[in-house]
Amino acid sequence: MSNLVSIRDLCKRYERGSQQVEVLRHISLDIAQGSFVALMGPSGSGKTTLLNLLGGLDSPSGGSIMIGPTRIDRLSETGLAKWRARSVGFVFQFYNLLPMLSARKNVEVPLLLTRLSRRQRKANASVALQLVGLADRADHKPTELSGGQQQRVAIARAIVSDPELLVCDEPTGDLDRQSATEVLGLLQQLNREHGKTIVMVTHDPKAAEYASITLNLDKGNLVSEDAEVSQPVQRRA
Numbered sequence: 001m002s003n004l005v006s007i008r009d010l011c012k013r014y015e016r017g018s019q020q021v022e023v024l025r026h027i028s029l030d031i032a033q034g035s036f037v038a039l040m041g042p043s044g045s046g047k048t049t050l051l052n053l054l055g056g057l058d059s060p061s062g063g064s065i066m067i068g069p070t071r072i073d074r075l076s077e078t079g080l081a082k083w084r085a086r087s088v089g090f091v092f093q094f095y096n097l098l099p100m101l102s103a104r105k106n107v108e109v110p111l112l113l114t115r116l117s118r119r120q121r122k123a124n125a126s127v128a129l130q131l132v133g134l135a136d137r138a139d140h141k142p143t144e145l146s147g148g149q150q151q152r153v154a155i156a157r158a159i160v161s162d163p164e165l166l167v168c169d170e171p172t173g174d175l176d177r178q179s180a181t182e183v184l185g186l187l188q189q190l191n192r193e194h195g196k197t198i199v200m201v202t203h204d205p206k207a208a209e210y211a212s213i214t215l216n217l218d219k220g221n222l223v224s225e226d227a228e229v230s231q232p233v234q235r236r237a
Contacts, residue, residue: 004164004197005031005054010063012049012220023049025220026063031213033164036191036198038211045217047201048169054199055088055167056080068164085113089158091168095150097142097157103129104138107157114161128156131194132186148179155186159196166190168200172207184210 012024024046031037039047052058053065056072065073067087075083089110097106107125116124129135132152142150151171158166168187172180188210190196200211208214216223 002033003030004033004035004068005029005199006064006066008064010050010053010065011061012046012053012058013061023220024053024060027220027222028063029215029222031197031199033197034191034195035213036188036211037200037213037215038208039199039201039215039217040203040205040208041217044219046220047217050217051167051169051199051201054165055090056084085110086161087163087165089161089163089166091151091154091158091166091171093170093173095142095147095154095174097150097153099142102139102141103134103145103153103156106142106153107160110157110161124160125156128160129153131159131190132156146179147175148182151175151179151183152186155183155190159190159194164197166196166198168198170201170203172202172204180204180207 007030008028010024010027011022014021014023027050039050041047049058053060054067056075060073063073064071070083070087072080072083098109104122104125107128108121111121111124126135126138129138132155134149134152134156137145137149142153145153166187171187172183175183184207187198187200191198191212198211200207202208
Protein backbone atom coordinates (compact mmCIF):
# COMPACT_ATOMS: atom_id res chain seq x y z
CA MET A 1 0.00 0.00 0.00
CA SER A 2 1.44 3.38 -1.01
CA ASN A 3 1.88 6.29 1.36
CA LEU A 4 -0.47 9.25 1.12
CA VAL A 5 1.35 11.31 3.77
CA SER A 6 5.13 11.59 4.12
CA ILE A 7 6.51 13.97 6.75
CA ARG A 8 10.22 14.54 7.23
CA ASP A 9 11.98 16.43 10.04
CA LEU A 10 8.86 18.56 10.64
CA CYS A 11 9.22 21.46 13.07
CA LYS A 12 6.87 24.22 14.16
CA ARG A 13 7.87 27.19 16.30
CA TYR A 14 5.95 30.24 17.45
CA GLU A 15 7.36 33.49 18.76
CA ARG A 16 6.09 34.61 22.13
CA GLY A 17 7.66 37.96 22.85
CA SER A 18 11.40 37.45 22.72
CA GLN A 19 11.06 33.68 23.16
CA GLN A 20 10.55 30.92 20.60
CA VAL A 21 8.17 28.14 21.60
CA GLU A 22 8.82 24.85 19.81
CA VAL A 23 5.48 23.07 19.33
CA LEU A 24 6.62 20.23 17.06
CA ARG A 25 10.13 18.78 17.20
CA HIS A 26 11.65 17.05 14.16
CA ILE A 27 8.78 14.67 13.42
CA SER A 28 9.11 12.13 10.60
CA LEU A 29 6.40 9.63 9.70
CA ASP A 30 4.54 8.02 6.82
CA ILE A 31 0.81 7.30 6.68
CA ALA A 32 -0.38 4.75 4.16
CA GLN A 33 -3.26 5.58 1.85
CA GLY A 34 -6.51 4.28 3.31
CA SER A 35 -5.38 4.48 6.95
CA PHE A 36 -7.52 5.76 9.82
CA VAL A 37 -5.17 7.45 12.30
CA ALA A 38 -6.09 8.63 15.79
CA LEU A 39 -3.76 11.35 17.06
CA MET A 40 -3.67 11.54 20.86
CA GLY A 41 -1.74 13.31 23.58
CA PRO A 42 -2.14 15.80 26.45
CA SER A 43 -3.25 19.38 25.87
CA GLY A 44 -0.42 21.42 24.41
CA SER A 45 1.33 18.38 22.91
CA GLY A 46 1.03 19.68 19.34
CA LYS A 47 -1.85 17.50 18.06
CA THR A 48 -3.94 20.27 16.52
CA THR A 49 -0.83 21.98 15.18
CA LEU A 50 0.16 18.80 13.35
CA LEU A 51 -3.40 18.40 12.04
CA ASN A 52 -3.43 22.00 10.76
CA LEU A 53 -0.10 21.44 9.00
CA LEU A 54 -1.42 18.28 7.32
CA GLY A 55 -4.50 20.19 6.15
CA GLY A 56 -2.51 23.13 4.81
CA LEU A 57 -4.02 25.56 7.33
CA ASP A 58 -0.58 26.42 8.72
CA SER A 59 3.00 26.39 7.45
CA PRO A 60 5.92 24.55 9.09
CA SER A 61 9.01 26.25 10.46
CA GLY A 62 11.14 23.47 8.98
CA GLY A 63 10.95 20.09 7.32
CA SER A 64 8.71 18.83 4.52
CA ILE A 65 5.12 17.63 4.07
CA MET A 66 4.19 15.49 1.08
CA ILE A 67 0.51 14.69 0.52
CA GLY A 68 0.33 12.33 -2.42
CA PRO A 69 2.54 13.81 -5.15
CA THR A 70 2.36 17.35 -3.75
CA ARG A 71 4.87 18.93 -1.39
CA ILE A 72 2.44 21.32 0.26
CA ASP A 73 5.02 23.23 2.33
CA ARG A 74 6.38 24.68 -0.94
CA LEU A 75 3.02 25.89 -2.29
CA SER A 76 2.12 29.57 -2.48
CA GLU A 77 -0.96 30.79 -0.58
CA THR A 78 -2.98 30.63 -3.80
CA GLY A 79 -1.66 27.19 -4.65
CA LEU A 80 -2.35 25.96 -1.13
CA ALA A 81 -5.94 27.23 -1.26
CA LYS A 82 -6.51 25.38 -4.55
CA TRP A 83 -4.93 22.23 -3.14
CA ARG A 84 -7.13 22.34 -0.02
CA ALA A 85 -10.27 22.76 -2.13
CA ARG A 86 -9.67 19.55 -4.07
CA SER A 87 -7.57 17.37 -1.78
CA VAL A 88 -8.60 17.71 1.87
CA GLY A 89 -11.84 17.75 3.84
CA PHE A 90 -12.15 19.29 7.32
CA VAL A 91 -14.35 18.18 10.22
CA PHE A 92 -14.25 20.33 13.37
CA GLN A 93 -15.68 19.94 16.86
CA PHE A 94 -18.29 22.68 16.50
CA TYR A 95 -19.62 21.87 12.99
CA ASN A 96 -19.20 25.44 11.59
CA LEU A 97 -22.47 25.22 9.64
CA LEU A 98 -24.07 28.38 8.26
CA PRO A 99 -27.34 28.75 10.22
CA MET A 100 -29.32 30.44 7.44
CA LEU A 101 -28.64 27.67 4.91
CA SER A 102 -30.23 24.25 4.57
CA ALA A 103 -28.20 21.09 5.08
CA ARG A 104 -27.85 20.69 1.30
CA LYS A 105 -26.71 24.28 0.82
CA ASN A 106 -24.17 23.90 3.62
CA VAL A 107 -22.77 20.81 1.93
CA GLU A 108 -22.57 22.67 -1.38
CA VAL A 109 -20.34 25.44 0.03
CA PRO A 110 -16.95 23.85 -0.92
CA LEU A 111 -18.25 23.29 -4.45
CA LEU A 112 -18.72 27.03 -4.95
CA LEU A 113 -14.96 27.14 -5.56
CA THR A 114 -15.30 24.74 -8.49
CA ARG A 115 -16.64 25.12 -12.02
CA LEU A 116 -19.53 22.75 -11.43
CA SER A 117 -22.97 23.91 -12.53
CA ARG A 118 -25.64 24.70 -9.95
CA ARG A 119 -27.44 21.49 -10.90
CA GLN A 120 -24.30 19.38 -10.48
CA ARG A 121 -23.48 21.00 -7.12
CA LYS A 122 -26.96 20.12 -5.88
CA ALA A 123 -26.64 16.56 -7.16
CA ASN A 124 -23.23 16.07 -5.54
CA ALA A 125 -24.47 17.48 -2.23
CA SER A 126 -27.45 15.13 -2.32
CA VAL A 127 -25.14 12.14 -2.85
CA ALA A 128 -22.94 13.21 0.08
CA LEU A 129 -25.97 13.60 2.36
CA GLN A 130 -27.17 10.17 1.32
CA LEU A 131 -23.78 8.69 2.23
CA VAL A 132 -24.06 10.09 5.78
CA GLY A 133 -27.68 8.97 6.15
CA LEU A 134 -29.33 12.39 5.97
CA ALA A 135 -31.00 12.44 2.55
CA ASP A 136 -34.33 13.05 4.28
CA ARG A 137 -32.95 16.12 6.12
CA ALA A 138 -31.53 17.92 3.09
CA ASP A 139 -33.89 20.90 3.38
CA HIS A 140 -33.58 21.28 7.17
CA LYS A 141 -31.55 24.12 8.65
CA PRO A 142 -28.95 23.44 11.37
CA THR A 143 -31.30 24.59 14.16
CA GLU A 144 -33.71 21.86 13.08
CA LEU A 145 -31.09 19.13 13.46
CA SER A 146 -29.58 17.39 16.48
CA GLY A 147 -25.90 17.79 17.30
CA GLY A 148 -25.10 14.40 15.80
CA GLN A 149 -27.02 15.24 12.64
CA GLN A 150 -25.22 18.57 12.34
CA GLN A 151 -21.86 16.81 12.59
CA ARG A 152 -22.94 14.36 9.88
CA VAL A 153 -23.82 17.34 7.66
CA ALA A 154 -20.32 18.68 8.38
CA ILE A 155 -18.87 15.31 7.33
CA ALA A 156 -20.94 15.38 4.13
CA ARG A 157 -19.54 18.85 3.44
CA ALA A 158 -16.01 17.49 4.02
CA ILE A 159 -16.42 14.63 1.53
CA VAL A 160 -18.52 16.35 -1.15
CA SER A 161 -15.48 17.21 -3.29
CA ASP A 162 -14.16 13.63 -2.92
CA PRO A 163 -10.90 14.60 -1.16
CA GLU A 164 -8.08 12.11 -0.63
CA LEU A 165 -7.59 13.14 3.01
CA LEU A 166 -9.99 13.92 5.87
CA VAL A 167 -8.65 15.78 8.91
CA CYS A 168 -10.90 15.74 11.96
CA ASP A 169 -10.28 17.84 15.08
CA GLU A 170 -12.18 16.38 18.07
CA PRO A 171 -15.19 15.51 15.85
CA THR A 172 -17.11 13.99 18.79
CA GLY A 173 -16.01 16.45 21.48
CA ASP A 174 -19.37 18.24 21.59
CA LEU A 175 -21.60 15.16 21.26
CA ASP A 176 -23.29 12.77 23.67
CA ARG A 177 -22.04 9.18 23.65
CA GLN A 178 -24.75 7.80 21.35
CA SER A 179 -24.25 10.57 18.77
CA ALA A 180 -20.48 10.20 19.08
CA THR A 181 -20.74 6.48 18.39
CA GLU A 182 -22.82 7.15 15.27
CA VAL A 183 -20.35 9.74 13.96
CA LEU A 184 -17.34 7.51 14.65
CA GLY A 185 -19.07 4.60 12.94
CA LEU A 186 -19.66 6.82 9.92
CA LEU A 187 -15.99 7.83 9.78
CA GLN A 188 -14.99 4.20 10.05
CA GLN A 189 -17.38 3.35 7.20
CA LEU A 190 -15.92 6.11 5.02
CA ASN A 191 -12.48 4.68 5.73
CA ARG A 192 -13.26 1.00 5.20
CA GLU A 193 -15.83 1.14 2.41
CA HIS A 194 -14.80 4.29 0.53
CA GLY A 195 -11.05 4.23 1.13
CA LYS A 196 -10.79 7.66 2.76
CA THR A 197 -7.56 8.38 4.61
CA ILE A 198 -8.50 9.94 7.96
CA VAL A 199 -6.38 11.67 10.59
CA MET A 200 -8.40 12.42 13.74
CA VAL A 201 -7.33 14.33 16.85
CA THR A 202 -9.11 13.04 19.94
CA HIS A 203 -8.76 12.97 23.73
CA ASP A 204 -11.19 10.04 23.96
CA PRO A 205 -9.67 6.54 24.11
CA LYS A 206 -13.04 5.07 23.04
CA ALA A 207 -12.96 7.24 19.92
CA ALA A 208 -9.40 6.14 19.17
CA GLU A 209 -10.56 2.51 19.13
CA TYR A 210 -12.36 3.18 15.85
CA ALA A 211 -9.06 4.02 14.16
CA SER A 212 -6.64 1.46 12.74
CA ILE A 213 -3.57 3.33 14.02
CA THR A 214 -2.93 5.40 17.14
CA LEU A 215 -0.15 8.00 17.28
CA ASN A 216 0.77 9.77 20.50
CA LEU A 217 2.39 13.17 20.84
CA ASP A 218 3.98 14.53 23.99
CA LYS A 219 5.60 17.97 24.14
CA GLY A 220 5.95 18.04 20.37
CA ASN A 221 7.57 14.62 20.12
CA LEU A 222 6.13 11.50 18.54
CA VAL A 223 6.10 8.85 21.29
CA SER A 224 3.71 6.31 19.76
CA GLU A 225 4.27 2.58 19.98
CA ASP A 226 2.56 2.29 16.60
CA ALA A 227 5.15 4.24 14.66
CA GLU A 228 8.82 4.92 15.10
CA VAL A 229 10.10 8.30 14.04
CA SER A 230 11.26 8.13 10.41
CA GLN A 231 9.52 4.78 9.96
CA PRO A 232 6.32 4.09 8.00
CA VAL A 233 3.10 3.87 9.94
CA GLN A 234 1.68 0.36 9.52
CA ARG A 235 -2.06 -0.31 9.50
CA ARG A 236 -3.38 -2.57 12.28
CA ALA A 237 -5.37 -5.62 11.26
